Amino acid sequence: MPQNRMNALPKRMVDTDLSRIEARLLLDGIYHVYGLDFRDYSVSTISRKATEYSQAIGLQTISALQEQVLTIHGVSNVFFGNCL
Numbered sequence: 001m002p003q004n005r006m007n008a009l010p011k012r013m014v015d016t017d018l019s020r021i022e023a024r025l026l027l028d029g030i031y032h033v034y035g036l037d038f039r040d041y042s043v044s045t046i047s048r049k050a051t052e053y054s055q056a057i058g059l060q061t062i063s064a065l066q067e068q069v070l071t072i073h074g075v076s077n078v079f080f081g082n083c084l
Contacts, residue, residue: 022062023047029070038084049083 023046027039038046047062054065068075 019047019051019062020044022066023050026050026062026066026069029066030076033070034076036080036084041084046083050079053079053083 020043023043024039027041027043027046031037031039050062050065054060054062057065059065059068065079069079070076
C-alpha cells in the first residue's frame with residue numbers, strides 16, 4: 001500500500017493488518033521448516049495468540065517471534081504448546 005494511503009488509515013487498522021500478515025508468514029514458515037501445517041487455522045486467533053506470546057517473552061513483533069520459532073528448537077516447542 002502506498003505510504004500516502006497508509007497515512008489515511010487508522011493506526012489500529014494498520015497494526016491489525018500487519019499482525020495478520022506476520023501471522024500468515026509465521027504459519028507458512030512453520031510449514032516449510034517443520035512440515036507442520038497450521039495454515040488453515042484462524043489467522044486472527046493465531047495473530048492474537050502469537051502477539052500475546054511474543055509480549056510475554058519480551059519480543060515486540062510476531063516477526064521477531066518468527067525468527068526465534070524458526071531457528072531455535074526450544075522456542076518452537078514452547079510456542080507450539082502454548083499457541084497451536
